[in-house]
Amino acid sequence: MSKLFKRYIEVLTGNLRFNNTDLDIEFDIPFDDDLEPNLSEIVIYNLSESTRNKLKRGQTLTINAGYVEDKGLILSGSIEAITTVKNGADLATTIKVLDSVPYDATKTLQKSYKKNIKSDAVIRDLAQSIGLKIAVLNLPDNKVMTDGYSIDGEVVKAINDIATDCGASAYISRGQIYVRPIKEGDNHNFILKADTGLIGSPEYFEEEKNGTTIKGYKVKSLLQYRMNTASIIKLESQFVKATVRVRKGRHYARGNDFYTEVEAVL
Structure with missing residues (x-):
């Protein structure tokens, strides 16, 4: 786990760049394998008024996250809404982002x-x-x-x-x-195990969908940008060794939490 220390978060939008060295940044970024865009939420604390005024609905926003020596893209989308509220002694600016370019999903x-x-x-x-x-x-x-x-x-x-x-x-x-194809994805040749961030043991599940039995694992790890929709990963734990395809999950950072949780199918 030599690379999994010193958390890294970088938010880019317009001509603005924010990082967790200078500011407190939180996020909750869901992802899945359907055509409905997902709504992510990013909270940045204590931005100046002039900076807040530069945040615009419709702008592209991207987030790179991970660790100083191992980071990558976890979100690219369009700003849907911006609000700022008082949170104790802090000002919390919440940015909601659709993981798609603007388009009419009901057209x-x-x-x-x-x-x-x-x-x-x-x-x-x-x-x-x-x-x-x-x-x-x-x-x-x-x-x-x-x-x-x-x-x-x-x-x-x-x-x-x-x-x-x-x-x-x-x-x-x-x-x-x-x-x-549902079984195809992006193979990063990544092995998820205790040394690369796996937390606990993968939880096996089965479900019926359209007359087919879907089998897979629910997995939690330290934040891992390589795990996103259709990522192909290898699981290695004491009781599980399997190659799986991610179908949905979320990246989130809040307080001491800095995790990725996914459901992946065999």
Whole structure:
């Protein structure tokens, strides 16, 4: 655990840069594998009035966190709201951030596509229509729509339905859309064990979803930026050795807490 000391938090937005050496910073950053953007909350204490006035709704905000010798990106999104309240002797500025570029999650569309169009082409066009950038588009079964395709409803639902029909999962992470097989992800060749931050023992779970049994582990660790939606990690503990894919979780820092908690599937 030689690198897991001296916590590091850096918040960037506009021309502003904040870090936990100069200011007290807290956050709660959820993530998951669906197309609904997640709302994160960042609290920064005792900002000056002139600095607070530079924080603007719609600005991109990113957070890098971890440790001085081992840090990385945990959030990239758009500022949704800013409030400042008195908290004892301190001023607490709360910034709420959507983990996506601004887009209308309920936007509807009426449109028809030509015969024999491929599913990935429709997904690309639909994503563009609501202003979402595609980071990964990999359909296990890129079906040809022989009769064409028509949409008359919510764009996000249509993207999700087409992805599911082609054997993929669609979700938003760090401001971009990912469409790929549920078992695929970002392999950082990271082994989570006691020496790299694992806390306690992974907790096994099973659940039924759409007639399928999903198996996996609930895991808690010291804050680990490598664990995010679709991260592939190896678990190593006294009783568990497994390779898993993260499906949801949260990074949080408050007081002495500086943790990542995830649910990961086998």
